[in-house]
Amino acid sequence: xxSPKQLKPEWSNQDxxxxxxxxxxxxxxxxxxxxLRAMPAPAAFxxxxxxxxxxxxxxxxxxxxxxxxxxxxxxxxxxxxxxGPFKLKLRRDRxxxxxxxxxxxxxxxxxxxxxxxxxxDLVAGNGVPGTKxxxxxxMPSDHVDNGMEVLVAVEVKDxxxxxxxxxxxxxxxxxxxxxxxxxxLVIGVNHKFHNLRFLIYHRGGLTASHEIDLLTxxxxxxxxxxxxxxxxxxxxxxxxxxxFTNGVECRIPSAGTALSIVTDKVLFLSLSxxxxxxxxxxxxxxxxxxxxLIPVRQLxxxxxxxxxxxxxxxxxxxxxxxxxxxxxxKIQPRQYHDRELQYVSPPNITGPSEVILPxxxxxxIVAKYSWPNSGKRQIExxxxxxxxxxxxVPKHFVSFEACRLDKAAFSNSIFLPPRSxxxxxxxxxxxxxxxxxxxxxSPPDYRALFVTVTADEGKSLEHCLSAxxxxxxxxxxxxxxxxxxxxxxxxxxxxxxxxxxxVKLDKPVKRPAFPTRTLELFEPYRHAIADDSEMITQGIxxxxxxxxxxxxxxxxxxxxxxKLRGAVAQDEYLEQVVIAAERLEKALAKLGVSTECKALLxxxxxxxxxxxxxxxxxxxxxxxxxxxxxSRSLRAALEMNDKEYVQNPIDDLNSFVWxxxxxxxxxxxxxxxxxxxxxxxxxWRDQLSGEDGGSRADVLAAxxxxxxxxxxxxxxxxxxxxxxxxWSSTIDTLEGDFWIIWNRQKMLPMLPHQKLxxxxxxxxxxxxxxxxxxxEQREWLQSMQ
Numbered sequence: 001x002x003s004p005k006q007l008k009p010e011w012s013n014q015d016x017x018x019x020x021x022x023x024x025x026x027x028x029x030x031x032x033x034x035x036l037r038a039m040p041a042p043a044a045f046x047x048x049x050x051x052x053x054x055x056x057x058x059x060x061x062x063x064x065x066x067x068x069x070x071x072x073x074x075x076x077x078x079x080x081x082x083x084g085p086f087k088l089k090l091r092r093d094r095x096x097x098x099x100x101x102x103x104x105x106x107x108x109x110x111x112x113x114x115x116x117x118x119x120x121d122l123v124a125g126n127g128v129p130g131t132k133x134x135x136x137x138x139m140p141s142d143h144v145d146n147g148m149e150v151l152v153a154v155e156v157k158d159x160x161x162x163x164x165x166x167x168x169x170x171x172x173x174x175x176x177x178x179x180x181x182x183x184x185l186v187i188g189v190n191h192k193f194h195n196l197r198f199l200i201y202h203r204g205g206l207t208a209s210h211e212i213d214l215l216t217x218x219x220x221x222x223x224x225x226x227x228x229x230x231x232x233x234x235x236x237x238x239x240x241x242x243x244f245t246n247g248v249e250c251r252i253p254s255a256g257t258a259l260s261i262v263t264d265k266v267l268f269l270s271l272s273x274x275x276x277x278x279x280x281x282x283x284x285x286x287x288x289x290x291x292x293l294i295p296v297r298q299l300x301x302x303x304x305x306x307x308x309x310x311x312x313x314x315x316x317x318x319x320x321x322x323x324x325x326x327x328x329x330k331i332q333p334r335q336y337h338d339r340e341l342q343y344v345s346p347p348n349i350t351g352p353s354e355v356i357l358p359x360x361x362x363x364x365i366v367a368k369y370s371w372p373n374s375g376k377r378q379i380e381x382x383x384x385x386x387x388x389x390x391x392x393v394p395k396h397f398v399s400f401e402a403c404r405l406d407k408a409a410f411s412n413s414i415f416l417p418p419r420s421x422x423x424x425x426x427x428x429x430x431x432x433x434x435x436x437x438x439x440x441x442s443p444p445d446y447r448a449l450f451v452t453v454t455a456d457e458g459k460s461l462e463h464c465l466s467a468x469x470x471x472x473x474x475x476x477x478x479x480x481x482x483x484x485x486x487x488x489x490x491x492x493x494x495x496x497x498x499x500x501x502x503v504k505l506d507k508p509v510k511r512p513a514f515p516t517r518t519l520e521l522f523e524p525y526r527h528a529i530a531d532d533s534e535m536i537t538q539g540i541x542x543x544x545x546x547x548x549x550x551x552x553x554x555x556x557x558x559x560x561x562x563k564l565r566g567a568v569a570q571d572e573y574l575e576q577v578v579i580a581a582e583r584l585e586k587a588l589a590k591l592g593v594s595t596e597c598k599a600l601l602x603x604x605x606x607x608x609x610x611x612x613x614x615x616x617x618x619x620x621x622x623x624x625x626x627x628x629x630x631s632r633s634l635r636a637a638l639e640m641n642d643k644e645y646v647q648n649p650i651d652d653l654n655s656f657v658w659x660x661x662x663x664x665x666x667x668x669x670x671x672x673x674x675x676x677x678x679x680x681x682x683x684w685r686d687q688l689s690g691e692d693g694g695s696r697a698d699v700l701a702a703x704x705x706x707x708x709x710x711x712x713x714x715x716x717x718x719x720x721x722x723x724x725x726x727w728s729s730t731i732d733t734l735e736g737d738f739w740i741i742w743n744r745q746k747m748l749p750m751l752p753h754q755k756l757x758x759x760x761x762x763x764x765x766x767x768x769x770x771x772x773x774x775x776e777q778r779e780w781l782q783s784m785q
Contacts, residue, residue, distance in 0.1 A: 001200065001207070001414055002185070003027035003229040004238045006085045007406040016348075016377060016401065017413035017446040026086045027229045031079045035072045036228065042068070042220045047191040051121075051156055054191050055103035058154065059122055061220075062101040062187075062227070063129075069228040088234065095233035096151060098126040102133060108150070110136050112173050113271065120170055122154035122187075138177035138334060149177075152185055152230075158192035164199065164206065171201035172273045178247065178336050179269055179279045180369055180449065182240035182412060185230070189214075198226055200415055201273050203371040204445035207415040235405075236337050242402050242410055242449060244343050247336040249286060250367065251343040252453055253398055258343040260286035261367065267457070268500065274445075276605060278370040282457055344405055350381035351388075351398035351453075365397065366454050371412075371447040372605055377401075380452060380604030383484060383492045391511040392480020394454035394600050402449040411448035419444070456600060458503035461663035467719025468781040469504075470667075471774055473599035474660055477502045478767045479514045480601035481652060485610065487577070487760050488521025493613065495624040495647055496606035497655035499662045503600045511597040516585035517560060521577065521760065529563035561585075573750075573757035580764035587771035591778070608647075610759065614752040623647055628688070628696070629658045633735070646742070649763040650735045656770075657728055661700055662688055664720045672714040681717075700728060719784030723777050730769045738762050 005023035015022075026032065042064045047054045070091065077088040091097060101124045107117035120135075125148040127133035133148035140147075153170040157163045171184035183202040189195070195211040196219075209226070213219035237243050244251045244258075251258040261283040268280040372380070381399030388396040402410040464470035477497075485491040494501075561582040568574045606624035623638050624647065630638065631654030637645035664670060665684045673681055684702065687695035704725040707713045741758055744750075750758070774781075 001229075002198075002226060004086060004232050004234060005414070007404070007408040011408075016409040016448050017374065017411050017416075017419070018408050019416075019418035020414045021418065023408075023414065024085060026232055027225070029080070029084070029086065031081065031084075032076055035076050035079070036225060039068050039072050039221075039224065039228075041217050042224060044217075044220070045214075047189075047194050047214070049192075051158070051191055052105065054156055054189070055105060055121055058156065058189060059101045059103050061214075061223075062122070062124070062154075065220075065224040065227045066099050066101070066231065068224060069231045072228060073231060088232070094231070095235065095239050096126075096231065099124050099151065099231065100127055100129050101152075101154070102127060104135060108137060108173075109134050109144075109147075110138060110140075112137070112169075112176050118169055118173060120150070120153040121156045123148075123150045124152040124154070125150055137173040150174075152187060154187045154189065156189045156191055158190060160188070160190060160197075163188040163190065163197075164208075167199050168201060168206075168273055171199075172271065175273060175277065176271055177334070178241065179271070179277065180242055180245065180247065180336075182242075182410065182449075183415065184240075184273070196223055202412040202415050203274050203277060203447040204412045204416055205274055236339055237404055241336055243405055244341060244402060246339070246341060247334055249335075249341060250283065250451075251341055252367070252451065253345060253349050253400055258345075260341075261365065261453075262286050263367075267366070276370045276372060276447075278368065278603075278605075280366060280368045283365055283367050342405060344403055344407055346400040346403045347407060347409075348378065348401040349398060350378065350385050350400070351396055366394070366457055368452045368454075368603075370450055370452075370605060372450055374446040376605055376607075377448065378450075379492070379607050379609070381450065382490075382609075383604035383607050384452065384454065386490050386492070387483045387486055389511065390480070390483035391514045391595075391597055392476050392478070392599070392601055393483050394456050394602055395509075397453040397455065399450065399452040402451060409448045411446060413446050416444040416446060419446075454602075456503075456505055456509055458505040458600065460499055461502055461504055461599070461659065462499065462666045462668075463504055464663065464667060464716075465669075466781075467716050467723075467784045468778070469598075470660065470663055470716070470720065471723060471777070471781050473502070473504050474656060475593070475770065475774060476597050476599040477601045478656060478770055479593075480599075481656075482514065482763060482767055484601065484604070484607070485649075485760070485763055487519045487581075487764075488523065491610045492604065492607040493610055493647070493649065493759070494601065494604070494607055494652055496603065496626060496629075497601070497652050497659055498626045498629045499659050499666075501601060501603040502656075502659055502663075503602055505598055505600065508596045508598045510595055513595050514588065514593075516581045516588070519581065521574075522564060522581075525564060525567040529560070529567055571757075573754045573761070576761045577757050577764065580761050580768060584764050584768040584771065587768050587775065591771055591775045593771075610756060613759075614755045625651070625655065629655045629662070631655065631735075632697070648738065648742075649759050649766060650731065650738050653731050653734070653763075653766040657700075657724070657731060658696065660720070660727075661696075661703065661724065664703065664716060664724075665699065667716055669716040670714050673717065674712040677710070677712045677714075681714075700724060704728065715784040719781050722780065723773060726773050726777075727770060730773065731766065734762060734766055734769065 001020060003025040005025045007018065008022055008024055011018055011022040027036070042061055045057050045061055047057065073088070073091060080086060080088055088094070101122055104120050104123045107119050109117075111117045123135050125133065125135070127146070127148040131146055134144055134146050135148050135150050136144070137150055139149045153167070155163050155167045155170065157166065167186040167188050170186050174184040175181060183200050186199045186201065188197045188199050190211075194214045196214055197211055198209040200207045212222050214223070233239050235243065248263050250261050250263070252261060262285075263281040263283050265282040266279075267282055268278065270276065270278040378399075378401070384394065384396035384399065387393045404410055461470060461473055464473055481494055481497070484494055561578065564578050565575060568578055608624070623634060623645065625634060627635055627638065631651040634645070634647060634651045636642070665681060665688060670681045671678050680702070684699045687699050703717065703721055707717045707721040710718070738758070
């Protein structure tokens, strides 16, 4: 698994998850095998019952393996055929020129997420033998005397559960140092039973070697063989790092070639051993002089450090095991290496055929790197491409699946059982790693690295400047949510509305007005109700509706909706959608919503395509989202493992409420309350970021009922209070209406398209409810500055 490898010519690079058998491995080459067999076996040794007594012994053992491997490396380098697929550099030029093991058992010089520094038992790096190196997961830019970056950590214990748990913390530290790494390698030694395992932590969990018996010659040879595979690494790719980026510079597709962009600010890092591991950066096109890397605090998914006790899952179709217990990290992403970047045009590219970076965008674009699972492999790219540049959603440049130099997808499939070979699968030691504990009997979690590049940088809603600013941003994000649903076209249900996924733009942008009349759903009826062909040609929305100087809808009084209702009157489900769309249009016109967009809904990793939502089993019982922002119904279904629950638009609407509550309570302006009330705010923050859903409801009740008339609270809180009270009540009523209609299926089953119309109707009604409330509350909200 760890040897340098090349995809076999007969294997299609269109398969995103090629198994290990589809690769030719250097360690299995004919020129290598005889040298491996001739390599001397490491000397026998005995492990002691006292754990720490074994550190020097194990260090000597590993170093003897490295010595033998280095001799073999030089031998093989001379024997490899010149025309073969593999080339070995001089030892000083390979990926790890030097690898020395040291007993350590003291705190690292850098920490992770504000936690106590880790204390690996043994470490390996390029330190000088006989010294006591000062070890870092990520070397500081300034020179450190005797400083050493840890390349491999070793954990020694008397139980495998303990080893796996502690080794997982080392793997997480390695991810923090290099967030885009495919895997992290840790060596575990069970000194009680004289066994060793190589532990490979990757985005799908943990793949472990068989237990290797250190008391036998064959066991010690097996360890040496794996060590040799590691010392054969020549390139970043061999070590699990993508070749198109070095952590700062990145090459993205553009007009059949590649465009170099350079990171100048880290916007978000979801630091986890497994799962999506999302990294979002601001980047600029590469210039002659590179801007300095400006790291920011690495925030958790919800924008704040969540409860650090029990890990909180983000859900992905019932595998629900992304850890989101992140906080401010002391280690920032950095340039991983200084090797030349190598770009290979990815087989799968979504977006414009040419990446265009207008001069207005030279100040920054947004690049997102993540590892979606196989079920969500291209969902975000397809979602962005469908609603590209609509109101409330980002401008999409390009999305692509990263690939190796041999054009195989940059995925974790080499560490997982093949999908269709049960005999081979039985040989794998793979664990999903739920909360860093071993768990078996789960389908392999295949993941590949995806990159999405968009425009429009922003901040979380916690940075809103007033109650009105927050309320208006929420409206624009809600319209973005409808844009993503793309009623009648290829639309998606977002299913993960959170504080991290609603962005207040640094600068408002112009977007097309939200199209109530030109929804694709109404396309079949337009010609039948049009007064003349010009109305069709020029577009009903722009013809019929007068707009003010800022593009705000000024009037919607005409006969369009009456005619459309008549055209669809035979379909009771579609008729209700038309009524809801008309209501939304009038509400937007009354409020004067313009074409100036202040906020976006982003991140489609958890989205689901609506046209297949009811016609396939792909989403049956598949709950997605972040528990802190889930509706009460959805959260209960998750906790009860209710696979009959249908995640629906009301769940997303509820998530907007919880997102708004988080944005209100965590806004720095909320602390402008007087001292006693500021203590209330701090308590609310603790409740929201904890695990108790009941506490979350208590905060909503407190903010909704007690704040409005109390001058001691900050204007932001007082402004939002009545909106929360009426908005949450309105959604509760809407949810009741939804389930009344939905449950009629027990008596009169609905067809898939009728179910979709019910989704459309309640989505439109939910947004219309909010717009009407915003109009009703506008003077109060605007007065609370």
